[in-house]
Amino acid sequence: MATTSKQYKAIGEDLWKSRTDKINSELFALTYGALVVQLIQDYEDYAEVNKQLEKMGYNIGTRLIEDFLARSSLGRCSDFREVGEVAAKVGFKSFLNITPTVTHSGAPPPSSRSTSAAQQSGVPGSSFILTLDENPLAEFVELPDEALEGGLWFSNVLCGVLRGALEMVQMQVQVEFLSDVLRGDESTEIRVTLLKYLEEEVPVGDD
Amino acid sequence: MQAAPASALSALADPPARMVDGAAMDYLLIEAVNALRISSAVASARAKKIECDMVEAGLVPPPPPAKQQNPRDSASSTLGKISGPADEDEGVRSRLEAIGMHVGGNFAERLCRDRPLFSDSLDVIKFVCKDLWISCWDKQVDNLRTNHRGVYVLQDNAFKPISRISSWEGRQEALKRAKLYVALPAGIIRGALSRIGFQGTVVPEITTLPQCTFQIKLPKNT
Numbered sequence A: 001m002a003t004t005s006k007q008y009k010a011i012g013e014d015l016w017k018s019r020t021d022k023i024n025s026e027l028f029a030l031t032y033g034a035l036v037v038q039l040i041q042d043y044e045d046y047a048e049v050n051k052q053l054e055k056m057g058y059n060i061g062t063r064l065i066e067d068f069l070a071r072s073s074l075g076r077c078s079d080f081r082e083v084g085e086v087a088a089k090v091g092f093k094s095f096l097n098i099t100p101t102v103t104h105s106g107a108p109p110p111s112s113r114s115t116s117a118a119q120q121s122g123v124p125g126s127s128f129i130l131t132l133d134e135n136p137l138a139e140f141v142e143l144p145d146e147a148l149e150g151g152l153w154f155s156n157v158l159c160g161v162l163r164g165a166l167e168m169v170q171m172q173v174q175v176e177f178l179s180d181v182l183r184g185d186e187s188t189e190i191r192v193t194l195l196k197y198l199e200e201e202v203p204v205g206d207d
Numbered sequence B: 001m002q003a004a005p006a007s008a009l010s011a012l013a014d015p016p017a018r019m020v021d022g023a024a025m026d027y028l029l030i031e032a033v034n035a036l037r038i039s040s041a042v043a044s045a046r047a048k049k050i051e052c053d054m055v056e057a058g059l060v061p062p063p064p065p066a067k068q069q070n071p072r073d074s075a076s077s078t079l080g081k082i083s084g085p086a087d088e089d090e091g092v093r094s095r096l097e098a099i100g101m102h103v104g105g106n107f108a109e110r111l112c113r114d115r116p117l118f119s120d121s122l123d124v125i126k127f128v129c130k131d132l133w134i135s136c137w138d139k140q141v142d143n144l145r146t147n148h149r150g151v152y153v154l155q156d157n158a159f160k161p162i163s164r165i166s167s168w169e170g171r172q173e174a175l176k177r178a179k180l181y182v183a184l185p186a187g188i189i190r191g192a193l194s195r196i197g198f199q200g201t202v203v204p205e206i207t208t209l210p211q212c213t214f215q216i217k218l219p220k221n222t
Helices: A005-018 A025-043 A046-072 A080-096 A110-119 A145-150 A156-168 B006-013 B022-056 B085-111 B121-137 B171-181 B183-196
Strands: A022-024 A101-105 A127-132 A171-179 A188-197 B019-021 B143-146 B151-156 B201-205 B212-217
Touching (some): A025 B022, A080 A127, A080 A156, A080 B019, A080 B022, A156 A188, B085 B171, B085 B183, B121 B143, B121 B151, B171 B183
Antiparallel strands (some): B151 B212, B201 B212
């Protein structure tokens, strides 16, 4: 019995409501913004800053996933499509209080939902796109021309978080920004592509 | 003029603050310190390289061997490689403080929007102890002392940013690391004060976790 999208939304809402430790998102945005500025000053290279933000995000993601699993006690996702749903409706909701919309690629038509589990996207190459209507990181932010030309993805840390978190649950993914309103695009979109499933490896000498 | 559905209008004018999860902020700060450590090393390496280049081009006389080096190190290079954990930490600390100042200044502006002007420096300090502390760290300062001559000591017995720091290397190590992490809050306080108009210094001190004191020195003529 597949959990429906509405149920995930409800789970996300509940998790968010049950959090006792919340902070003002402006504080968060200001801190992140100042951090990005400092990194730009230190590296003087936007591509490098993108990389560092992603790396930071990766480290955050590897810890975040444990927190997430502990709180939500959701089981394993049956397929990649579900991963997208959970990430958007429960993950983003419980940490950032936003619910990006998910668009799956290669998704089976809704009518065959009952048989979808078998055939769907456990296939490497499947992907989903998260569209963020609001980005708490980008509050008060305007990018100068240099940053636009230099190719800065301001919220690149989010890509890292997704990559790190999913790697800890045995999925190797590629996460990248497709567009960003800070850059003047219509919407902010992140694409997550499944590269492969990782085998659980026993650390050397651990048996 | 009738009172229109007050709640709807006031919600438009003054939207309730958006919140994010506290844990997200904690994770961000933890990683920020690591990222800044690396980036400050990159920045200082670049600065050193520029200095070396200039010295080689003869534009700048070579720096004298640093006399303030540890006497045991007398045999080390003339270019004064005083690098090491102390320097690194200084770079990270000043960056954290700078970030804090940016955050504190802007956040204080938001907080002060609807309040009347501050009457004197004590009033400003009280604002910091109550409103700023509550918005950032969910509680008020536990103890405020002053010598009435511009020095204020704020004590928080369970300072939120360091309340969950622990180290497998033991309490001393945890204390040492905590000292780095309080640079950001110190910056927030300093930034807030500066945006309000008081250029002071803020020195954090930790003797036992999770208690933390901040010594604020405001200039005399306020």
